[in-house]
Amino acid sequence: MSSWTSGTSRRGGANAERRSARRTRFQALIVLGLLGAGLLPQAHAQEGQVAIPAADGAPASELEGTINAEPGDPSLRYERARALARSGATEAALAEFDALLAEFPDDADYLLGRAQMQARLGQSAAAVETAERALRLAPDYEDVWQLRLQLAVRAGDDAAAAALRADLAARFPDASWWQAPPAQVEYRRWFSAGSGADRLSSGAPDWSRQFLHLDWQTAAAGMLFGEISRSERFEETDSSLYVGGAWEVLPEWQLGAALGVTEDPRFLPERELSIDATRGWTAGWGTAFGVRQRDYVTGDVSGYSFTGEKYISDYRIAYRLDHSRQSGADSALNHALMLTWYPSDKRSVGVTLGAGEEIEVVGLDQLLHTSVANVTFTGNEKLSERLSLNWWLGTHEQGDFYRRDYAGLSVRIGL
Numbered sequence: 335m336s337s338w339t340s341g342t343s344r345r346g347g348a349n350a351e352r353r354s355a356r357r358t359r360f361q362a363l364i365v366l367g368l369l370g371a372g373l374l375p376q377a378h379a380q381e382g383q384v385a386i387p388a389a390d391g392a393p394a395s396e397l398e399g400t401i402n403a404e405p406g407d408p409s410l411r412y413e414r415a416r417a418l419a420r421s422g423a424t425e426a427a428l429a430e431f432d433a434l435l436a437e438f439p440d441d442a443d444y445l446l447g448r449a450q451m452q453a454r455l456g457q458s459a460a461a462v463e464t465a466e467r468a469l470r471l472a473p474d475y476e477d478v479w480q481l482r483l484q485l486a487v488r489a490g491d492d493a494a495a496a497a498l499r500a501d502l503a504a505r506f507p508d509a510s511w512w513q514a515p516p517a518q519v520e521y522r523r524w525f526s527a528g529s530g531a532d533r534l535s536s537g538a539p540d541w542s543r544q545f546l547h548l549d550w551q552t553a554a555a556g557m558l559f560g561e562i563s564r565s566e567r568f569e570e571t572d573s574s575l576y577v578g579g580a581w582e583v584l585p586e587w588q589l590g591a592a593l594g595v596t597e598d599p600r601f602l603p604e605r606e607l608s609i610d611a612t613r614g615w616t617a618g619w620g621t622a623f624g625v626r627q628r629d630y631v632t633g634d635v636s637g638y639s640f641t642g643e644k645y646i647s648d649y650r651i652a653y654r655l656d657h658s659r660q661s662g663a664d665s666a667l668n669h670a671l672m673l674t675w676y677p678s679d680k681r682s683v684g685v686t687l688g689a690g691e692e693i694e695v696v697g698l699d700q701l702l703h704t705s706v707a708n709v710t711f712t713g714n715e716k717l718s719e720r721l722s723l724n725w726w727l728g729t730h731e732q733g734d735f736y737r738r739d740y741a742g743l744s745v746r747i748g749l
Contacts, residue, residue: 424454499513521748522551525548534736590610591608621642666691686712706732711727724744
């Protein structure tokens with residue numbers, strides 16, 4: 335249990351009498367805090383931050399009267415700093431720890447508090463320096479060692495983390511917090527199977543599609559895929575094969591290509607070729623450019639697309655522009671706005687709004703230019719490291735011809 339939770343320090347020797355005085359003086363305030371505010375929940379750090387477990391105690395506001403009565407008492411100022419940390423006032427807590435250290439520079443408790451606040455604020459180098467200073471004063475202070483290991487792991491310094499774990503194994507042989515988490519199985523092949531159905535408002539026969547898809551990661555920073563599908567529209571069936579991949583061809587750029595073929599098609603392209611290039615930029619920005627060629631029985635359609643995206647906290651916002659042109663005919667422009675929310679690393683939900691025009695096979699052997707409007711909801715649920723589910727549902731207005739209401743589900747498993 336952390337010293338921030340229990341109110342006691344696990345370091346040996348230094349400042350023992352002063353710690354005892356802090357605990358005795360603060361017992362009445364603990365009772366007051368529990369009666370007035372209840373147990374404080376544990377604060378969870380955001381990605382890239384170091385978490386500080388909550389301690390049972392009064393909020394900073396309830397300490398002010400006592401501190402004003404005894405402004406020189408360092409134990410009360412220390413508890414105020416802890417309360418500020420629990421409430422999320424990280425900069426104020428750091429200022430309080432700095433003020434305490436100006437008077438008591440060799441107090442390892444104060445140094446631990448400062449290091450944790452510095453880590454929360456992303457001041458990793460300063461946090462490491464402060465933690466090392468605390469360890470020189472209190473070499474057996476377990477909480478400081480735990481923070482020091484967290485900082486090494488967060489920095490991605492595998493060599494430093496391994497050296498620390500070896501040292502900690504000798505210092506704290508009965509503890510488990512310093513042990514490296516078990517390595518996750520890295521799946522290089524993923525198999526997906528899915529099915530979707532569309533209901534048409536015009537009274538025409540419903541549509542459906544089933545597919546089997548395989549992705550596999552290659553050794554040379556690339557990914558390949560293959561897919562077979564069966565599509566049914568207007569009581570006619572097309573079967574297709576798709577192959578492709580993506581590769582890191584330039585610094586920061588990824589190039590992807592895909593080829594699809596359909597034998598004796600009734601409504602899908604005989605051949606379809608697409609090429610795209612994507613790049614991630616700084617501050618969560620990303621772009622993608624694509625070209626596409628579709629060869630139907632009744633005509634050819636070429637097009638290009640642009641996608642811009644921005645990641646903000648747990649959200650992704652993206653815009654896509656598609657331009658297509660039929661040989662010897664007019665062109666069409668379509669817009670899509672996408673919003674995806676990632677509430678955790680195991681779940682995502684999103685919505686896509688589309689409007690504009692498209693050139694598509696509306697009926698059998700009928701390649702037409704129509705207006706479109708659609709909304710699609712999507713989701714992904716990661717059930718385990720190996721298994722995940724994807725779902726989608728929405729509605730699509732195809733000019734004055736019909737409205738399609740659709741839904742589908744797929745499962746993905748690591749091999």
